[in-house]
């Protein structure tokens with residue numbers, strides 16, 4: 077569904093999403109005339125809410141899961157997205173408001189329903205013996221992505237691969253981590269690194285450059301460098317990982 081600015085006159089008592097964005101824009105940039113603003117809700121997939129200037133307009137795309145969110149949550153998201161755009165610090169009350177809403181039962185259940193509709197994939201549940209992948213995803217989402225990343229299907233692989241420690245399956249919108257990492261010997265920062273890498277695949281879809289698939293673009297690599305213990309994680313994967321005994 078697309079809310080265009082022509083709808084403004086129809087809703088006098090309630091702000092349209094565009095009006096919310098225009099108001100927040102004005103609060104952040106009082107001396108700049110806001111450009112035309114368009115807010116689109118798109119079918120929930122592996123996509124994050126995002127904002128960009130496009131052809132003289134400010135285009136906002138939001139997961140349709142948030143369409144029925146209360147106005148205060150819509151406003152909180154407007155603050156988050158516009159602060160990101162203008163590289164300003166996000167006011168804590170808006171960040172918290174949005175985070176609280178995402179953690180609410182109704183939203184969690186809606187995500188769960190969508191996961192079920194997408195069908196089953198033969199992966200093990202995210203709560204492992206030693207690491208809880210959902211918890212890790214959630215932490216990383218708020219630490220690196222402002223909590224804006226829609227949660228894909230997440231789980232452990234059936235087999236204990238050492239060659240492929242994680243992959244993002246776009247067809248199922250699923251992140252799968254190798255069960256070899258669900259051990260007490262696997263430090264949490266290693267599991268976090270593998271998850272973070274796969275989350276970047278959601279954030280940076282595969283590009284085609286000169287006919288070649290470019291999976292780890294320069295932009296992707298740059299984002300990956302933001303992971304604090306990248307070197308240590310890679311070192312662990314090259315050494316300790318290969319010394320782990322096979323599971324009995």
Ligand SMILES: [Zn+2]
Pocket residue numbers: 273277291292
């Ligand atoms: Zn990769």
